[in-house]
Amino acid sequence: xxxxxxxxxxxxxxxxxxxxxxxxxxxxxxxxxxxxxxxxxxxxxxxxxxxxxxxxxxxxxxxxxxxxxxxxxxxxxxxxxxxxxxxxxxxxxxxxxxxxxxxxxxxxxxxxxxxxxxxxxxxxxxxxxxxxxxxxxxxxxxxxxxxxxxxxxxxxxxxxxxxxxxxxxxxxxxxxxxxxxxxxxxxxxxxxxxxxxxxxxxxxxxxxxxxxxxxxxxxxxxxxxxxxxxxxxxxxxxxxxxxxxxxxxxxxxxxxxxxxxxxxxxxxxxxxxxxxxxxxxxxxxxxxxxxxxxxxxxxxxxxx
Numbered sequence: 001x002x003x004x005x006x007x008x009x010x011x012x013x014x015x016x017x018x019x020x021x022x023x024x025x026x027x028x029x030x031x032x033x034x035x036x037x038x039x040x041x042x043x044x045x046x047x048x049x050x051x052x053x054x055x056x057x058x059x060x061x062x063x064x065x066x067x068x069x070x071x072x073x074x075x076x077x078x079x080x081x082x083x084x085x086x087x088x089x090x091x092x093x094x095x096x097x098x099x100x101x102x103x104x105x106x107x108x109x110x111x112x113x114x115x116x117x118x119x120x121x122x123x124x125x126x127x128x129x130x131x132x133x134x135x136x137x138x139x140x141x142x143x144x145x146x147x148x149x150x151x152x153x154x155x156x157x158x159x160x161x162x163x164x165x166x167x168x169x170x171x172x173x174x175x176x177x178x179x180x181x182x183x184x185x186x187x188x189x190x191x192x193x194x195x196x197x198x199x200x201x202x203x204x205x206x207x208x209x210x211x212x213x214x215x216x217x218x219x220x221x222x223x224x225x226x227x228x229x230x231x232x233x234x235x236x237x238x239x240x241x242x243x244x245x246x247x248x249x250x251x252x253x254x255x256x257x258x259x260x261x262x263x264x265x266x267x268x269x270x271x272x273x274x275x276x277x278x279x280x281x282x283x284x285x286x287x288x289x290x291x292x293x294x295x296x297x298x299x300x301x302x303x304x
Contacts, residue, residue, distance in 0.1 A: 004200020007040030009185030010208030011257035014039025016250035019270020033198035041139035064260035205244035
């Protein structure tokens with residue numbers, strides 16, 4: 001049976017995917033194919049490249065410990081998550097940076113230039129092409145013009161991952177074949193159908209929760225609009241997850257979406273979620289295999 005992994009978006013929280021991959025690897029459950037969106041596409045691409053969760057973890061560690069990368073994401077993280085970096089001047093600089101980023105959001109299409117993301121991705125992924133990876137792989141982006149999604153299954157890996165990771169308003173969209181592509185995490189958070197399109201018989205979805213019950217912060221119209229949008233996206237995601245054969249949801253809501261420094265704890269949550277889910281996952285796989293075998297026997301019998 002061809003096991004496919006559909007790895008969802010989630011920023012730094014998506015590093016829980018590494019923990020899930022580690023457990024699957026220990027259990028001998030190697031995927032036939034992987035699809036991913038945003039951080040799910042970065043982790044999935046590295047695994048399809050190396051087939052080793054520990055190597056993926058080491059490569060990502062080098063990625064997020066790059067000083068340029070840290071400086072890029074620091075303004076997005078809450079001050080309380082920088083308890084070990086709380087000098088007055090650093091806090092003051094972050095405060096100014098946030099004000100500048102807020103201004104840019106309303107006056108320009110992106111807060112950061114494309115090279116701020118493309119450069120680190122090129123360093124991480126090199127000149128690899130998707131069709132040369134060790135597993136069938138797809139990374140998902142969304143076209144701003146048509147509203148359709150684009151599944152990259154071949155071509156330069158770095159370009160495809162950038163398209164899937166270009167967070168709206170933070171990084172500029174990338175133009176490709178008449179499309180204007182951005183991070184697919186809004187409407188295609190967990191790319192289950194694309195995983196089946198790669199040939200998976202059984203799709204294991206790893207969903208990174210982003211929606212939290214919250215009674216505070218509805219004092220401005222903008223807060224209400226954004227919350228309404230989050231509710232709609234959460235409802236859509238629940239409907240999409242019903243298409244999967246099994247879903248693992250690491251409990252990582254306590255971590256800020258941009259706090260890469262929490263990677264070890266986030267990975268641990270992925271490990272815990274996967275180990276807890278293993279007995280039911282194996283049952284679901286056995287049940288699915290039995291149904292598939294009975295269906296094939298029935299079809300072959302009719303054909304004969």
